[in-house]
Amino acid sequence: MSTTDNGLKDDQQKELLALIQVSADFATIRTMMYQKFKIIISDTTIDFARKRFMRDTLRTLGIDPGHSSCDRLLSYFKRRKDLSFISVTHAVDTGFVTMRKYMKDTVIRNISTGTEVENKESINPEELKSWRDSLKVDDGKRILVALAWMHNDQHRKILMYPEVLSADVTFGICKEDRNLLRVCGVDGDLKVFETMNCFMPSKQFRAYDWAISVAFPKLVGQNILPYNSIFTSDQEMALAHSIRKLINSDKIRNLEKEYSKTAFNSSHRFDMFHIFIKEWRNKVSKRILMPLLWKGIS
Numbered sequence: 261m262s263t264t265d266n267g268l269k270d271d272q273q274k275e276l277l278a279l280i281q282v283s284a285d286f287a288t289i290r291t292m293m294y295q296k297f298k299i300i301i302s303d304t305t306i307d308f309a310r311k312r313f314m315r316d317t318l319r320t321l322g323i324d325p326g327h328s329s330c331d332r333l334l335s336y337f338k339r340r341k342d343l344s345f346i347s348v349t350h351a352v353d354t355g356f357v358t359m360r361k362y363m364k365d366t367v368i369r370n371i372s373t374g375t376e377v378e379n380k381e382s383i384n385p386e387e388l389k390s391w392r393d394s395l396k397v398d399d400g401k402r403i404l405v406a407l408a409w410m411h412n413d414q415h416r417k418i419l420m421y422p423e424v425l426s427a428d429v430t431f432g433i434c435k436e437d438r439n440l441l442r443v444c445g446v447d448g449d450l451k452v453f454e455t456m457n458c459f460m461p462s463k464q465f466r467a468y469d470w471a472i473s474v475a476f477p478k479l480v481g482q483n484i485l486p487y488n489s490i491f492t493s494d495q496e497m498a499l500a501h502s503i504r505k506l507i508n509s510d511k512i513r514n515l516e517k518e519y520s521k522t523a524f525n526s527s528h529r530f531d532m533f534h535i536f537i538k539e540w541r542n543k544v545s546k547r548i549l550m551p552l553l554w555k556g557i558s
Contacts, residue, residue: 330404345409351402408458408475426492472502492531
């Protein structure tokens with residue numbers, strides 16, 4: 261029986277790849293390999309096999325694994341026929357480039373611009389260089405500044421139920437500590453559904469402004485927004501400011517006048533969870549009740 265380049269025999273290699281395909285963790289893989297083959301496999305061998313599996317998977321999708329993570333991700337999004345996206349990338353030789361692909365528009369459009377990212381503020385070159393250095397990206401590769409996407413089913417849902425929307429951000433969810441903005445709605449059965457997801461470059465005002473005022477209307481469609489009645493968020497002031505800027509924009513107000521018979525007057529509100537439940541846990545329960553309980557115990 262032949263031996264592979266990582267020291268495993270063919271049947272052992274096939275079993276290892278089968279475990280990797282079902283996303284088994286390191287402990288499970290070690291246990292299963294020992295029970296079946298009576299061998300002790302190292303984490304280094306498992307990690308090597310995982311990386312090779314990912315490279316082979318990318319090649320089957322027609323993506324060169326030698327490219328940067330930004331190129332691989334955008335190549336994947338281009339090939340998906342069930343979603344739309346808008347992204348902003350930066351390269352040293354071309355500057356900022358906006359890429360768009362919509363559901364009913366299969367043509368990929370590239371627009372070289374910096375205004376959609378910078379808005380009223382300019383990005384400091386030293387800040388940009390520091391960011392590229394922190395991501396360990398050399399000058400020959402481009403970085404993903406921002407990416408927003410929406411699936412067909414999500415777009416269909418918001419077309420049906422645009423009245424109630426809510427936005428929230430989870431910070432540092434990946435190795436690059438990206439911020440994921442998620443906009444959700446409520447359907448007729450009072451169940452929450454996702455609409456748009458967006459990887460933002462930072463927590464600054466201009467990042468929220470791009471995600472809410474630029475990416476969200478382009479993906480959803482501006483004709484849908486006048487039918488929104490309420491748009492909630494937590495108490496992140498940059499996010500709240502961007503939402504209020506969106507619903508009070510001249511384009512939305514003009515559309516509301518055009519559809520005056522059926523349109524709603526949208527407004528922004530802070531959601532009850534962050535005002536009462538979360539604040540109660542953080543400020544009242546932890547800072548007031550817990551010291552009193554410990555004082556009573558002692």
